[in-house]
Amino acid sequence: MFRQGVTLFRLLGFEVRVDASWLLLAVLIVWSLAAGWFPQAAPGLATAAYWWMGVLGLLGLAFSIVVHEFAHALVARRHAMPIHGITLFAxxxxxxxxxxxxxxxxxxxMAIAGPLTSLGLAALFRLGEGALPAGPVAAVVGYLAFINLALAIFNMIPAFPLDxxxxLRSALWAWRKDxxxxxxxxxAGGSVFAFLLMALGLFSLIQGAVVVGVWWFLIGLFVRAAAIxxxxxxxxxxxxxxQPVRRFMRSDPVAVEAQTxxxxxxxxxxxxxxxxSFPVVEDGRLTGCVSLDALRDFERTEWPMRRVRAVMAPCDQANTVGQDEDAATALGRMREGGRGRLYVTDAVGRLVGVLALRDLVDYLEVRTGIEAIGDGRRGLREAS
Ligand SMILES: [Zn+2]
Structure with a gap:
């Protein structure tokens, strides 16, 4: 979803990226801190000071969010869940x-690690605020104590996909094993919460708080989409x-010989x-793939002389899958790479088929449809 973001840095093996939409949030935060929060928390300072404090507050907030996400990422890695990176977004x-x-x-x-970390940060910032003399720095630290506590509380609302x-899901999962x-x-909790956020947004809009209202509404839309x-x-x-990939693949794929x-x-x-694009084979074994892009490097007059072997791209984990691998794994791989098809190989690397996202989706739709009919009939029998 966020692959386009700009990489800020790498730490402990995780890439930290920032999405363009984060700028929107950044502007909103600095503005609301400089114009609202800090003039109240530390009255009597120059306007320029409030803007600097707003920028510092934003940086502190970004730091707090990254630390929160690192907590998730580190625990995830300990439990062998791959994390592609951490992204700041709107x-x-x-x-x-x-x-x-x-x-x-x-x-x-993994889920609890984030809010607990935010809680710990809130406590640290509160201690820091107490130790500092009253002034602009103490006000910024005080804001960070508040915002980390708010982050911990907001994220603990039992609304999937929030922490x-x-x-909640892990508890229910452990209880019923389903x-x-x-x-x-x-x-469902996520959807209910999303509607509450949207209602809050509309209410704020009616009250005249346009920016805040629109913001809550958008967050509501986002949470709802993520929950569904x-x-x-x-x-x-x-x-x-x-279910093995073999079950869903199409056999006899169209493949190009490397010397073509x-x-x-x-x-x-x-x-x-x-x-x-096409898979490239040599003696039946998958050796690469060739796409339209490969043609761009050559004049048309050169096409009869050049061989596919010289222009093909190597195949890798991202576009191939073993025929006995799990179909759910293949679906995940397609989603991650944004690919509609994977080349399927057997144990010795021979190309045996192509797995299409379209076929998986069709299968899921048919299966869901049949289950719905089954449920409906069961419901009828129970009612009669
Ligand atoms: Zn979290």
Missing amino acids: FGGVAEMGGEPPSPRAEFL GGRV VLWATRVAS GGYREQVARSALSG TLQTLVDDYFYRHWRK
Whole structure:
């Protein structure tokens, strides 16, 4: 979702990025601190001082959010959940997880680590504020104590995908051993909370607080989309996990031999099958893939002389999957890489098929449809 962000730095193996939308939040924070919070917390200072304090407050907030996300990321890594990085965006921060927690315990520990860290930061900043003489610095530190406490409390609201929602899900999951049901309940909490946020936003709008109102409304929309998305993803994962990729792939894929010329590639593959990329094979083994981009480097007159082998890109984990691997794993790989197709190989690296996202989605829709019919009929029988 946030791959476009600019990388700020790498620490402990995690990349910290900032999304363009964070600028919006940054401006809003500095402005509200300089014009509202600090003139009240430390009256009698020059206007310029309040702006500097606003900028310091923003930096402290960014630091606090990154520390909060690092807590999630470190615990996730301890429990073998891959984290792609930490991103600051319009509504705060996010530690991007690849895959889902392996157990309720792992999810609980990972989720609770963030709010506990914010709570710890709040306590530290409160101590710091007490130790400092009253003035601009103490006011900024006091604000950071407040905002970290607010972060801890807000995140503990039991609304998936907030941390509190994950804590709730892990508890329900441990109780009934049914992660799908647990996700459904926690996501419902997320949706209810999202509507409350939107209502709060509308209420603020009516009261005349336009910026705050729009902000709450947008956060509500975001939480709702994330709650629904999180549930759908869990449905997909539950339906696909335990089933091998082999079951969903299309066999006999169209593959290009490595010694094919670019001219033949254009005439017999691109023009005939209308795909933008093809797997490349040599003696049946998958050795690479070739896309339209490869043609750009050569004049048309060179196409008959050049071979695919020289221009193909190597295949890697991101675009291949083993036929006996879990279909849920394959779906995750497609999502992460933003790919619609994966090349499927057997144990010795031979190309045996192609797995299309479209087919997985169709399968999920059919399966959900049949289950809905089954539920409906069960409901009818129970009612009669
Ligand atoms: Zn968190």
